[in-house]
Amino acid sequence: MTTANDFIDAAEKTPWRDTFFLRLNQAEKPLSIFGLGWIVPLLKMAAGDDPREQFRELWRGLVIPLVGIGIFLVGWAALAPKVQTSLGAIPGPLAVWEQAVNLYDDHLAERGKEVAFYERQEARNAQLAAEGHADQVKVRAYTGKPTYFDQIFTSLLTVGLGFMIGTLIAVPLGIASGLSKTVNGAINPLIQIFKPVSPLAWLPIVTMVVSALYVEPWDWMPKSLLISAVTVTLCSLWPTLINTGVGVSSIDKDLVNVGKVLQLKTATTIRKLVLPSALPLIFTGMRLSLGVGWMVLIAAEMLAQNPGLGKFVWDEFQNGSSSSLARIMVAVLTIGLIGFLLDRVMYALQSAFTFSANR
Numbered sequence: 001m002t003t004a005n006d007f008i009d010a011a012e013k014t015p016w017r018d019t020f021f022l023r024l025n026q027a028e029k030p031l032s033i034f035g036l037g038w039i040v041p042l043l044k045m046a047a048g049d050d051p052r053e054q055f056r057e058l059w060r061g062l063v064i065p066l067v068g069i070g071i072f073l074v075g076w077a078a079l080a081p082k083v084q085t086s087l088g089a090i091p092g093p094l095a096v097w098e099q100a101v102n103l104y105d106d107h108l109a110e111r112g113k114e115v116a117f118y119e120r121q122e123a124r125n126a127q128l129a130a131e132g133h134a135d136q137v138k139v140r141a142y143t144g145k146p147t148y149f150d151q152i153f154t155s156l157l158t159v160g161l162g163f164m165i166g167t168l169i170a171v172p173l174g175i176a177s178g179l180s181k182t183v184n185g186a187i188n189p190l191i192q193i194f195k196p197v198s199p200l201a202w203l204p205i206v207t208m209v210v211s212a213l214y215v216e217p218w219d220w221m222p223k224s225l226l227i228s229a230v231t232v233t234l235c236s237l238w239p240t241l242i243n244t245g246v247g248v249s250s251i252d253k254d255l256v257n258v259g260k261v262l263q264l265k266t267a268t269t270i271r272k273l274v275l276p277s278a279l280p281l282i283f284t285g286m287r288l289s290l291g292v293g294w295m296v297l298i299a300a301e302m303l304a305q306n307p308g309l310g311k312f313v314w315d316e317f318q319n320g321s322s323s324s325l326a327r328i329m330v331a332v333l334t335i336g337l338i339g340f341l342l343d344r345v346m347y348a349l350q351s352a353f354t355f356s357a358n359r
Contacts, residue, residue, distance in 0.1 A: 174244025243285025
């Protein structure tokens, strides 16, 4: 009979190299989620593994993507100057990079102004208190213009709020439609009608409703942010709703029958049987919803004038300066990179909370 000591002795006899490769294999999937799977072949080659096999993995995971990016950049740099617009030639990669650096420098300069403002305010209040004029002490918030990074944060906050509201609506409705054919028959026509509606159509309605109901906005929740978030909700909840319904309706019927035999409460059945089986499809729907929400957000912010990336793009377009096109392209690349990272984060959560998940 094998005892615990036998396993300990076997582990002690295992060479460090085998343990190292075991750890690498375990880390390969988490790294691949964020596009860093090419690190594993490099480490394996450094540890003395078959270089030919690992180079093939490195070629597929790193070299080919870099070649694709390089071809895109070369084509962009070659073709961009040939396209003339009312604002001048389309900026190439170097011009876009230069504007990205300028936006970062502007952010640092604005943060420096903010720090100086609070230092002056603190010194003034300390002097008033020392002179016995504590009643004249005032604390004001800095009201400088939002920087590019502030606008990125606003967009992330907006899409996060809209996505959270959409998920809280879609998942319960999806579970109900998956468990009940009556509920599914009642909401399916509504899904088919409202799912294709553009955010540009929703936005006027949302604006009027929010303006009528949200009369006294909170400081941390401006009206424009709420309008954008609700628009994101209305356009992005459908993938989660549909996938949740499909996932719940496709679970093993034997599990449902076991719950009936054991006379489990509905809440217990959903928590113990339905959700664990449907989670992979629920997360797939949430990934799709988040991607849709991020795309919808930019158009919503443009029209609602929510101070995020969408408003940044619109303001630069209206500005019409020589650097506007390059700044718009910085925003386009930023939107794409953030969209990729959001999808990878959702996929990481899907991998962590479900037994099986597809890319």
